[in-house]
Amino acid sequence: MDKPNISEAIIQYEKDKNMNDTQFAFESHLSVERVHNLKSGEYEATPDEIKTVLEYIKLHS
Numbered sequence: 152m153d154k155p156n157i158s159e160a161i162i163q164y165e166k167d168k169n170m171n172d173t174q175f176a177f178e179s180h181l182s183v184e185r186v187h188n189l190k191s192g193e194y195e196a197t198p199d200e201i202k203t204v205l206e207y208i209k210l211h212s
Contacts, residue, residue: 157189157196157204164208179207 165175172190176183181203188194189204196204 157201158192160204160208161186161190164212168211178211179203 161175165171172186173183175181176186179186181189181200185200189196189200
């Protein structure tokens with residue numbers, strides 16, 4: 152995978168785990184606003200956010 156699609160990864164993870172943005176934000180240590188921004192695809196994730204999201208999803212899948 153060249154550049155991970157963070158919005159799709161978050162959406163799919165939340166769907167698989169029956170989780171909402173607030174739960175995902177709390178557990179991944181991101182703000183709810185930032186999760187909304189990342190899922191909208193209108194804002195680019197920082198390298199740290201990409202790492203945080205992917206590590207969280209990998210650890211909890």
